[in-house]
Amino acid sequence: MPLITLQNVDYGVGGPLLLQDVALSLEPGERVALIGRNGAGKSTLLKLIAGEIRPDDGEIRVEGGVRIARLEQEVPPGAEGDVWDVVAAGLGELGSWLAQYHHLAHAEHVDTDAMAAVQAKIEAAHGWSLDQRVTETLTRLELDGDAPFAGLSGGLKRRVLLARALVSAPDVLLLDEPTNHLDIAAIDWLEGFLKGWAGALVFVTHDRRFLRALATRIVEIDRGQVTSWPGDWANYERRREERLNAQAQESARFDKLLAQEEVWIRQGIKARRTRDEGRVRRLKAMRSERMQRRELTGNVRMEVAQGESSGRKVIEAKDVSFGYGARTVIRDLSTVVMRGDRIGLIGPNGSGKTTLLKLLLGELTPTTGTMKLGSKMQVAYFDQYRATLREDWNAIENVAEGRESVEINGKHKHVIGYLQDFLFTPERARAPITRLSGGERNRLLLARLFAQPSNLLVMDEPTNDLDVETLELLEELLGEYPGTLLLVSHDRDFLDNVVTSTLVMEGDGTVGEYVGGYSDWLRQRPAGTATATGLVKSAPAAAPPVAAVPAPAKRKLSYKDARELETLPARIDSLEEQVASMTAQMNDPAFYQRDSAAITAHNTALAEAQAQLDLAYARWAELDG
Structure with missing residues (x-):
């Protein structure tokens, strides 16, 4: 029985419908790759499946008891505190109680009254088994629960957010560009983890090797239409080419017939005789159909402006x-x-x-x-x-x-x-x-x-x-x-x-x-x-x-080093903004109208800011190692 079924689903944001008359179902254990051009509606479809937005028309049925979790492209607002806090947030209000208890239990001076109150809430919700699940999830994904989330690299933050999605033990996992900002080792690890995961998976990715390694079905969004292609990526590419050729031939045949009918209607009065009224109505219907046709999005046409040849x-x-x-x-x-x-x-x-x-x-x-x-x-x-x-x-x-x-x-x-x-x-x-x-x-x-x-x-x-x-x-x-x-x-x-x-x-x-x-x-x-x-x-x-x-095991930092680690992300952000601003000034043609001393001073300041940024990154890696 399908875990999720979409029936005649429409969704639009102005202009032509982004998704039109979508019919799709997801079976247990499937790994579905969702593909389409930028802006085709892939992330929107994931949000519809997750229940975060509602369709304009149609129905989305989720089988009773089916749990859905989604990993977003960007770090969501409100993801702060230790890694343990961020992962436990995947359990909702109970997760916040567990995080609160976790901090109280590890505090230097224990507030027994506060701990007793939180403990009572957890026991009333039968939540201690979920506390163990958070710990198990952190262990499976090789994460340190006590590490500050803000101080992690982009790749580790993605792994923490994956842990937050997994901690609720979802039956359906939705991943939006999960390989972004991951290095090759992390991508390879994620492939292996997802191959061994028992739940159903729907994912969006630009990484073709990742896609080929995981997908058991391809779902394509093209001009508002959602089409399912069983099998792997190679089968999809072959059958899609055949379909596009058939569509092109059918469109050419239709356009030729429409052109003939347009010539006929312009012949004048005989085209409006009573016996030809049916033909006129058919022409109007053909015009309407042609207006509603959505052309295939063109391909990018890129050409590089070549400079003179460099030295050999x-x-x-x-x-x-x-x-x-x-x-x-x-x-x-x-x-x-x-x-x-x-x-x-x-x-x-x-x-x-x-x-x-x-x-x-x-x-x-x-x-x-x-x-x-x-x-x-x-x-x-x-x-x-x-x-x-x-x-x-x-x-x-x-x-x-x-x-x-x-x-x-x-x-x-x-x-x-x-x-x-x-x-x-x-x-x-x-x-x-x-x-x-x-x-x-x-x-x-x-x-x-x-x-x-x-x-x-x-x-x-x-x-x-x-x-x-x-x-x-x-x-x-x-x-x-x-x-x-x-x-x-x-x-x-x-x-x-x-x-x-x-x-x-x-x-x-x-x-x-x-x-x-x-x-x-x-x-x-x-x-x-x-x-x-x-x-x-x-x-x-x-x-x-x-x-x-x-x-x-995580190296114990001194109080001074721990404080420095907390402040480094903000310093790095500030330095990156400074470098970006100074670089943007150099991109302005008016910059080079200054005198040579001002240009030299600017370049020196930029080099110093970049050196400070490099040192900040190196110090971050040293303290967080």
Whole structure:
């Protein structure tokens, strides 16, 4: 019997219905991948299934006793306190009582009256078994319940929110882009965990390898229609192509017949004779049907503005080391980057990939060794945090900066037409970027990036929030780019399809160099390297007994260090805003009309702010380790 059934469900937010006449059911144990273009309604469908929003029409039936939990794309407001508190919040009011009891029991001076009152509430709700469930969930997901949630990395926060979703023992788990901000080790762990999870799963992801590993059924949203495709991703791709070809042929046949009827009606009076009234009515019906047809969303048309050729040797590093205080991030690196190389940087979060990028670009000075940059370098940088977008500008202003057109490889193109190549309607192009989705922001950043003449592309996690079609087109574009590419990504398929070599953070400051992409590295790596770096860490198919996986011990911090750890996230946020603001000023053409002393002072201040930010991240990793 289906756990959840959607019957004739409609939902709209103005304009054509986002979801129309949806018929869908979910069976126990299924793992359903929900796919579609950015803005097609994937997250909306998850919210409808979760009961967070109601349909405009139709019915959603949930079988009695079925529990549903949803992991959102972003950290929800109100997620604060220790990890234990955030996970227990998945149990509702009882969870808040358990968290309160947990804090009272661990307080330096126990308030016996308060503890007795909370204990009575828990006992009345028969809640002690759920207290044990929180502890078991933390153990299964290898989380420290006493760690401050605000001080965790993005990947660990996602794991805590997954624990909060799982603690209610849901029958249906809804995951919206669960791999965003996770490194390869965390993605690999999540794949293994979900393969061994017994409940039903509905998930949205841009990670094709993750999708292929998990999905037992594909559900597609296309122009408001929801279609179910049994089987794996390869079967879906083949059958979808067949369906699109059939639709195109049927549309062409319909349009030809409509054109013939339009010619007939224009012949005049004989078309309005009584015996032809039926034909006139059929023509009106055909016109109405054609007006209601929703065309397939076009593909992004991307072209990179190419700069002049750089020197043959782009970057040369000899015995380069770099560290923060006593911590060595890069140790004895020697490498040469030649024009046309496409290099992927692979490593766990916090391993030093961004530091390595800055060394290679000359933004940081090595502690020891020498770094030489080639001639005629024109760098275009894609920032995963989208710091180069001005929030007070719309899409047009962010790309054209006051101009009416952009120049791409010697051709002038009106900015509206250029943005339409990236699937922005004129209305969306003029809307404040605060209203844009994550996928739209990523496309806007790509549009801004590709409008800059370059011969060295630096891309830090460009795949987050992009739909599969745009990802494949981006792969093709980067494959044809004549310049040099430095790419940081946790998307294993994207790395395999784009890069020609990899630099891998192998721990203790060591950087390994390998030919090919991610899969090639897996074949070439020395024995034990994967485990040592934390890049590949498969979870067992089934969750182990609680006693078999003890919670990791956490270093006890002094009061001073604990206070510093609490304040570091706010300091990092402040420094990131400062760096983003100063970088945005440099993107303004008026910046370079200042005198040289002011420009030099600005660059020096920016370098100092970036160094402080790097030190703050390093200190955070040290205290939270």
